[in-house]
Every structure is written in C-alpha cells, then in structure tokens.
Amino acid sequence: MMTPARRNKLRTLLWFVLMKWTATLVIVNFYLGSMISLEEIENSVLRLMQRDRFVTFEQPESDPMAHQNRQYKADKQPPEVDEVMGRTGTMSGVVTPTKLVRDITPNLKDGTLQGRERLWEMLTTRNMTQVDAEYWSSIPTWDEILDNIKHSGDRQNALPIIHGLDTCQAFQNKTSSDPSQRRIAPAGLFNSVLLEFNCQNPNRVKKFKGNAKRGHGNEWEVPWGKHTPGSERGQYLKNQKIKYTIDEVLPVVLIRNPYGWMKSMCRHPYTAKWGSMQNKRSCPELKRGGEWNGVEAKFGSGVTHHKSLAHMYNDWYGHYYYGSHTAAEGTQRSIEAPFPRLIVRFEDIIFFVSVLDYVCISCTALTPLLH
Numbered sequence: 469m470m471t472p473a474r475r476n477k478l479r480t481l482l483w484f485v486l487m488k489w490t491a492t493l494v495i496v497n498f499y500l501g502s503m504i505s506l507e508e509i510e511n512s513v514l515r516l517m518q519r520d521r522f523v524t525f526e527q528p529e530s531d532p533m534a535h536q537n538r539q540y541k542a543d544k545q546p547p548e549v550d551e552v553m554g555r556t557g558t559m560s561g562v563v564t565p566t567k568l569v570r571d572i573t574p575n576l577k578d579g580t581l582q583g584r585e586r587l588w589e590m591l592t593t594r595n596m597t598q599v600d601a602e603y604w605s606s607i608p609t610w611d612e613i614l615d616n617i618k619h620s621g622d623r624q625n626a627l628p629i630i631h632g633l634d635t636c637q638a639f640q641n642k643t644s645s646d647p648s649q650r651r652i653a654p655a656g657l658f659n660s661v662l663l664e665f666n667c668q669n670p671n672r673v674k675k676f677k678g679n680a681k682r683g684h685g686n687e688w689e690v691p692w693g694k695h696t697p698g699s700e701r702g703q704y705l706k707n708q709k710i711k712y713t714i715d716e717v718l719p720v721v722l723i724r725n726p727y728g729w730m731k732s733m734c735r736h737p738y739t740a741k742w743g744s745m746q747n748k749r750s751c752p753e754l755k756r757g758g759e760w761n762g763v764e765a766k767f768g769s770g771v772t773h774h775k776s777l778a779h780m781y782n783d784w785y786g787h788y789y790y791g792s793h794t795a796a797e798g799t800q801r802s803i804e805a806p807f808p809r810l811i812v813r814f815e816d817i818i819f820f821v822s823v824l825d826y827v828c829i830s831c832t833a834l835t836p837l838l839h
C-alpha cells in the first residue's frame with residue numbers, strides 16, 4: 469500500500485505533468501496560429517501583386533501542393549488588380565480554376581507574345597516559365613494597360629511616375645551632415661498596400677560594416693505611423709525610442725485611384741466610420757439627403773473628421789501633397805511640397821517591377837539591394 473505522503477507526491481507529480489502538457493499545447497497552438505496568419509498575409513500580398521497567378525514556376529513543379537495552391541489563388545481574384553487592368557466583375561467570372569488546362573510559353577511565332585512582351589518580361593524576371601493559355605489571352609496588352617493607368621508619353625520606354633523627385637535635393641541638404649542617418653519609410657492611407665523596400669543606404673552599410681541588425685536604411689513605417697495623417701509629422705511620434713530625426717526619414721507615400729480606394733474602404737473600413745457604411749449597395753454614399761456624409765477616422769494620433777469619404781482621401785493625401793502658407797485671409801494651400809517626400813502610384817508598383825529600384829536610388833543615396 470502507498471502511504472498518504474507518497475500518494476500526495478504522486479498526485480502533485482501527475483498534476484505537474486498534466487499542466488506542463490497543457491501549457492506546451494497552448495504554446496504550440498499559438499505558434500501554429502502565428503505561422504498560418506503569416507503565411508496568409510504573405511499569400512494575400514502575392515495575390516495582390518499578381519506575380520504568381522496562373523503561372524508555372526521553375527521549381528514548384530515537384531511540389532504536390534502546387535496545383536492546389538494555384539487553384540486557391542485563382543479562386544480569390546484581387547479586385548484591386550482587376551480594377552487597374554480595366555476589367556469588370558464579369559471578367560473574373562470567365563477565368564475559373566477548372567479552365568486551367570493548357571500551359572504555354574508565350575512566343576512571337578504563334579502570336580501569343582505580341583503586344584504583351586513587356587508583361588512576359590516582367591514575369592520571367594520572377595522565374596516564370598509558363599502560363600495558362602486562356603488566362604494569358606484574357607490579359608490586356610501593354611498599350612491597353614498604359615491607357616488604363618493613364619500613362620502618357622513614350623510607350624516602349626515608359627517609366628513609373630514618381631511624384632516629388634524635385635524634393636530630393638532638400639532631403640539631401642538637410643541630412644548632409646550625416647548621410648548614414650538617411651532612411652526611407654512607407655506611408656499610405658488604409659487599404660493602400662504598403663511597400664517593403666529592398667534598399668540599402670551605402671553610408672550605413674559602410675558605417676556598420678554590413679551588420680544588418682543595425683538596419684540598412686529601410687524603416688517599416690514613417691515615425692508618426694504609416695496611416696497617420698502627414699499633418700502629424702513633427703507633432704506625434706508613434707515610437708518614442710527611434711534614434712533618428714523625422715528630417716532623416718524620406719516618406720514614400722503609396723497612393724491609389726480614389727474610386728478603387730473607396731470601394732476597398734466599403735469592404736474594409738478599418739477605423740473609419742460614416743453613415744450607412746454597412747449598406748453595400750449605396751456605399752460610399754458621399755451625400756445623404758443633400759448633405760455631405762461625414763466621416764470620422766481614428767488614428768494613433770487622434771480622431772479626424774472629414775466631409776465625406778472622398779474628402780477624407782483628399783485631406784489625407786493633401787497633407788503629403790500640398791504645402792501651406794499663411795496668407796492675409798488665413799491658411800492657404802500651395803503646390804509647394806510640405807516636406808521632402810515621394811508619392812508613388814499603386815498601379816505603377818504593379819506594372820513597373822523596377823519602380824522600387826527607382827525609388828531606392830532616386831534621392832536617398834540608397835542603392836537597390838538586388839543589384
């Protein structure tokens with residue numbers, strides 16, 4: 469027979485083992501949970517960038533999941549991309565996963581490359597070797613895309629539009645005493661995809677002897693927060709511990725077509741609120757009963773009010789676009805930049821793979837990492 473003391477000891481031990489297992493399970497669950505959401509995020513970004521849809525990569529051929537992944541991606545059309553390509557909702561219905569049957573390599577001989585050379589070139593830089601024939605034929609030509617994204621000028625040598633390159637000199641002047649402090653950081657309103665730059669500031673690389681932990685000049689967001697209005701620059705700091713000044717950060721603002729942006733806001737309003745926002749049919753309902761339908765939006769720095777969702781867009785980007793000066797009648801807007809910054813269009817990010825290189829080298833003495 470076990471003595472009561474021994475029984476107690478055993479009970480404690482069993483209890484301990486049980487608790488330990490439970491704790492381990494909880495931790496494993498958390499870990500798996502975070503893995504899944506990370507992967508999901510990565511997938512949705514990939515889907516959005518439209519870089520691996522309906523296409524065959526070199527190595528995943530041996531991957532038994534490849535076909536399944538492809539279907540998964542095909543199921544979920546990124547509406548932002550369709551919008552840029554000038555497609556309507558019915559178009560996405562035409563391309564269904566079940567029709568993914570014939571992979572081709574577009575070529576000039578059978579005319580499958582004609583007018584889409586530039587697009588195929590972009591895909592091949594991502595190591596794509598084949599594409600579904602039907603899907604490929606549904607893609608607009610490069611000229612049609614340039615028309616859609618309102619890109620005028622030289623068609624063959626079209627370059628991405630980067631607004632604000634004229635403010636580079638001011639940025640360089642302000643940071644000339646210590647160029648190794650120069651950084652680049654993204655900003656954008658809710659529902660604008662944020663960039664992850666692959667830029668390095670050679671001055672930083674040299675100073676820290678390539679120690680990447682010290683950062684090579686890409687910040688995750690501007691110091692006042694990626695979604696925070698630009699008017700908070702110099703007023704509000706999201707992270708108090710940063711070891712650089714706001715003048716040492718060049719914001720790169722990502723901007724979308726306002727119509728597409730409003731459509732996305734109707735689906736994912738984040739912290740913005742306005743009357744009848746839940747009504748899918750009437751959203752964004754800029755006016756109600758003849759009056760502007762006011763919007764309230766919450767940011768880290770506080771709450772802002774706007775006459776309507778369209779006004780919110782103008783107000784938010786206006787802080788990055790317009791300078792202001794005090795005139796006799798009060799504050800007026802001017803087209804002088806409020807501070808050095810670059811503004812890049814969402815469309816250009818999609819169709820000019822090189823846009824990030826341009827941004828990197830444009831005015832920060834940052835060089836593309838991948839060169």
Ligand SMILES: *[C@@H]1O[C@H](CO)[C@@H](O)[C@H](O)[C@H]1NC(C)=O
Nearest residue numbers: 525526527592593594595596
């Ligand atoms: C494409 O393939 C080359 C050679 O195999 C490799 O070095 C490169 O990293 C690949 N690029 C991408 C974007 O996967």
Ligand SMILES: *[C@@H]1O[C@H](CO)[C@@H](O)[C@H](O)[C@H]1NC(C)=O
Nearest residue numbers: 635636637638639640641642
């Ligand atoms: C930058 O500095 C140079 C040399 O001091 C000066 O000539 C130029 O006007 C400055 N530019 C700006 C935009 O501050």
